[in-house]
Amino acid sequence: MAREPSKQKRGDELGVLEDLTPVQREDRNRRVWALLAVGAAALVLLGWTLYQELTSNEPVRYAADEEHFKYGSIGSDAANGIPYYVWKVMPELCADKLPRPGGGYESLGFMFEPGRDLPVGTSKRKVIVDRVGFNCAFCHAGSVRTAPGSERQLYVGMPANGFDLRAYVDFFSDCARDPRFTPETVMAFIDQRYSLGWVERLLYRYVVVDATRRGLLEQAAKMQFMREQPDWGPGRVDTFNPYKTLQFNFDVRGDDSIGTTDFPAIWNQAPRDGMDLHWDGNNSNVHERNMSAALGAGVTPPTLDCESINRLEQWLNGLPAPRYPFQVDAALAAQGKDIFGQQCADCHAFGGERTGKVTSVEEVQTDRHRLDAFSYELLSNFNTLYTGYAGDAGQKECRRVFSNFTKTNGYANHPLDGIWLRAPYLHNGSVPSLMDLLEPPAQRPTTFYRGNDVYDPVHVGFVSDVGSENGHPFFTFDTREPGNSNAGHLYGTDLLPEQKRALVEFMKTL
Numbered sequence: 014m015a016r017e018p019s020k021q022k023r024g025d026e027l028g029v030l031e032d033l034t035p036v037q038r039e040d041r042n043r044r045v046w047a048l049l050a051v052g053a054a055a056l057v058l059l060g061w062t063l064y065q066e067l068t069s070n071e072p073v074r075y076a077a078d079e080e081h082f083k084y085g086s087i088g089s090d091a092a093n094g095i096p097y098y099v100w101k102v103m104p105e106l107c108a109d110k111l112p113r114p115g116g117g118y119e120s121l122g123f124m125f126e127p128g129r130d131l132p133v134g135t136s137k138r139k140v141i142v143d144r145v146g147f148n149c150a151f152c153h154a155g156s157v158r159t160a161p162g163s164e165r166q167l168y169v170g171m172p173a174n175g176f177d178l179r180a181y182v183d184f185f186s187d188c189a190r191d192p193r194f195t196p197e198t199v200m201a202f203i204d205q206r207y208s209l210g211w212v213e214r215l216l217y218r219y220v221v222v223d224a225t226r227r228g229l230l231e232q233a234a235k236m237q238f239m240r241e242q243p244d245w246g247p248g249r250v251d252t253f254n255p256y257k258t259l260q261f262n263f264d265v266r267g268d269d270s271i272g273t274t275d276f277p278a279i280w281n282q283a284p285r286d287g288m289d290l291h292w293d294g295n296n297s298n299v300h301e302r303n304m305s306a307a308l309g310a311g312v313t314p315p316t317l318d319c320e321s322i323n324r325l326e327q328w329l330n331g332l333p334a335p336r337y338p339f340q341v342d343a344a345l346a347a348q349g350k351d352i353f354g355q356q357c358a359d360c361h362a363f364g365g366e367r368t369g370k371v372t373s374v375e376e377v378q379t380d381r382h383r384l385d386a387f388s389y390e391l392l393s394n395f396n397t398l399y400t401g402y403a404g405d406a407g408q409k410e411c412r413r414v415f416s417n418f419t420k421t422n423g424y425a426n427h428p429l430d431g432i433w434l435r436a437p438y439l440h441n442g443s444v445p446s447l448m449d450l451l452e453p454p455a456q457r458p459t460t461f462y463r464g465n466d467v468y469d470p471v472h473v474g475f476v477s478d479v480g481s482e483n484g485h486p487f488f489t490f491d492t493r494e495p496g497n498s499n500a501g502h503l504y505g506t507d508l509l510p511e512q513k514r515a516l517v518e519f520m521k522t523l
Contacts, residue, residue: 071138071139072085072086072088072090072091072136072138072318072321073085073086073136073137073138074321078324078325078328079169079328081321081324081325082148082149082150082154082169082325082328083126083133083134083148083150083154083169084129084131084133084135084136084148084150085136085148085321085325086136086137086138086146086148086318086321087136087148087149087307087310087312087317087318087321087322087325088146088307088312088313088316088317088318088321089136089146089147089148089307089310089311089312089316090136090137090138090140090144090145090146090311091138091140091144091146091316091318092146092311092312092313092315092316093146093228093311093313094138094140094144094145094146094311095144095145095146095185095225096142096143096144096145096217096221096222096225097137097142097143097144097145098142098143098203098207098209098217099199099203099217099221099222099225100145101130101203101206101207102199102202102203102206103184103185103188104116104117104118105202106188106193106194106198106199106202107184107187107188107191107193107194110184110187110188110191111184112177112180112184113485116485118132120485121176121177121180121181121184122173122175122176122177122180122247122464123135123176124154124156124165124167124175126167131145133150133151133154133167134147134148134149134150134151134152134154134173134176135147135148135151136148141216142213142216142217142221146310146311147310147311148310149279149306149307149310149325150169150173151173151176151178151310152172152173152176152178152250152276152306152310153169153170153171153172153173153276153277153278153279154167154168154169154170154171154173155167155168155171155172155173155174155175155176155248155434155466156168156174156175156466157338157434157466157468158466158467158468159467159468160467161467161482163467165466166338168335168434169332170278170279170280170329170332170334170335170431171278171280171335171431171434171435172248172275172276172277172278172434172435173247173248173276174247174248174276174436174463174464174466174475175247175248175464175466176247176248176276177245177246177247177248177464177488178245178249178250179239179244179245179246179249179250180247182232182233182236182239183239183240185229185232185233186229186230186232186233186236188229189225189226189229189230189233190230190233194222194226195222196217196218196219196222196223199217199222200214200217200218200222203217232259235258235259236255236258236259238254238258238265238268239251241269242271242273242495242496243271243273243491243494243495243496243497244488245273246463246464246488246490247463247464247488248275248276248437248442248463248464249273249274249275249276249441249442249463250273250274250276250309251271251272251273251274251386252272252274252291252309252383253272253386253387253391254268254270254271254272254386255309256308256309256391256394256395257391260308260394260398261391261394263390263391270382270385270386270388271382271383271386271495271496272382272383272386272387272496273382273383273441273496273497274292274383274440274441274442275435275437275440275441275442277292277427277435278334278431278434278435279329280329280332280333280334280335280430280431281330281331281332281333281334281428281430281431282299282326282329282330282332283299283330283331284363284428285299285369285428286298286299287369288368288369288370288425288427289369289370289371289421289425290302290425291425292383292424292425292440293371293383293384293387293421293423293424293425293440294370294371294421294423294424294425295387295392295418295419295420295421296415296417296418296419297417298417299326299330300326301415301416301417301418303322303325303326304317304322304398304399304415305395305398305415305418307322308398314398314399317399334430334431334434334523335431335434337433337521337522339468339470339521340470341518341521341522342518345514345515345518345519346515346518346519346521346522347519348515348518348519349514349515349516349517349518349519349520350519352508352512352515352516352519353516353519353520356504356505356508356516357429357504357505357516360372360426360504361426361427361428361429362428362429363428363430365426367426368426368427368428369425369426369427369428370425370426371421371422371423371424371425371426372423372424372425372426373422373423374422374423374424375423376423377423377424377501377502378500378501378502378503379424379439379440379441379498379500379501379502380439380440380441380443380496380497380498380499380500380501382441382495382496383440383441383496384421384422384423384424387420388420389420392418392419392420395415395418396415396416396418397415398415399415424440429520429523430523431523432447432520432523433447433473433520433521433523436473436474436475437461437463437474437475437477437490438450438474439499439501439502441496441497441498442463442490443457443490443492443497443498443499444457444458444499445458445461445472445474445475445477446469446472446473446474446477447472447473447474447517447520448471448472448473448474448513448514448517449472449474450502450505451505451506451508451513451516451517452506453503453506454499454500454501454503457492457499458477458492458499459491459492459493459499460489460490460491460492461477461478461489461490462476462477462478462479462480462487462488462489462490463475463477463487463488463490464487464488465477465479465482465487467479470521472517473517473520473521
């Protein structure tokens with residue numbers, strides 16, 4: 014049994030304290046208060062550090078409009094962005110699940126510019142931790158080469174001819190399902206390449222990796238319908254079906270609609286305002302079209318970056334179509350100009366009587382799957398998007414209820430500025446070149462290859478009869494698959510061969 018200290022011992026201890034001189038007591042008190050002050054400062058510094066880490070949310074802006082288009086945030090990184098370090102190590106963690114094992118993000122069609130650690134079409138924004146999201150350029154920036162092995166020329170505003178969005182979604186879904194996707198394994202890959210601060214490392218280890226995996230698995234379940242469709246291939250997307258599950262939680266079991274189309278070009282937008290937009294002409298307002306496209310890139314109504322959207326919209330209004338960079342036979346093009354005026358201008362020249370208007374599917378006779386995918390049920394829900402998000406005083410024009418979406422019965426006639434860069438052709442990208450488009454459907458290629466950015470100036474399109482380059486296979490496009498038909502658009506197919514050559518030569522100059 015422990016004994017209590019004797020009264021004598023306690024008295025001795027008290028005596029020691031009582032024996033302190035006033036100077037000694039003051040010195041002792043100063044040391045105590047100094048220690049308390051240091052401790053309080055440390056707590057304040059810790060609290061401030063945590064506050065900064067947990068509340069930071071600033072988009073990255075770029076001074077030049079083109080750089081902002083390629084790398085600036087539109088709000089998708091804040092809503093659905095992948096944590097930066099997870100995004101960076103995924104191609105190593107799940108290298109076997111890429112289209113070209115070990116090929117990195119380039120094997121999915123991403124384009125990296127010198128000095129950039131992220132590809133064109135992505136942005137980075139800190140929301141507790143840095144996140145990677147999409148912006149407009151992931152669908153609307155592509156490349157051209159003059160020959161295999163030659164340097165790529167990047168063109169902003171053109172369709173992203175090499176990017177395989179479907180393969181990207183499949184890659185992240187498959188990796189999230191893989192048993193290797195654990196905090197321990199992911200952190201091991203991160204630690205091999207990066208040095209994280211202690212706060213960020215704790216967040217990644219105990220929160221971020223698990224939350225990322227759960228989010229990817231939830232998205233994979235909602236996007237499962239894609240695996241029942243024919244593969245999209247590079248340069249294509251099912252624009253509206255994902256809204257059914259991601260935005261509106263539709264039960265899509267039994268919904269066999271296919272809305273796969275080519276990415277469109279988006280330059281020279283000002284004269285297009287008021288025309289029937291999207292492939293099926295379901296909206297005539299450029300601003301609403303841009304806002305809906307932002308949702309498709311991963312933005313949510315609360316995270317839409319109005320300042321960025323409005324800035325890019327203004328820039329795209331006046332962005333000219335890129336000029337054809339190869340030689341043009343001026344005399345032949347002059348002959349083709351007259352033919353274009355007779356055969357094509359009514360539907361495809363600015364100011365044409367039918368330009369920017371919908372032609373019925375019965376007349377144009379092209380594949381109707383994309384038209385049918387945008388249903389009346391989807392339309393009724395679509396017009397509720399952004400409801401309740403009026404925005405700040407300076408953002409009212411950016412956040413408002415949609416009022417211009419409609420259901421049509423055909424496909425819109427678009428102006429053909431920069432048509433040389435929009436191959437393959439028709440809304441679903443089922444015809445590889447302009448010369449092929451001027452042939453009757455039975456004489457158009459039944460199968461061809463997509464994803465090659467080497468240009469074919471003779472047929473006016475990208476090389477489509479080469480199946481691989483340096484062991485990397487290109488995507489085989491089969492027009493017999495549902496949604497891929499190359500039928501219809503018979504205009505110009507009855508021209509003489511020399512007239513077709515002249516017409517195509519002129520269209521290089523548009």
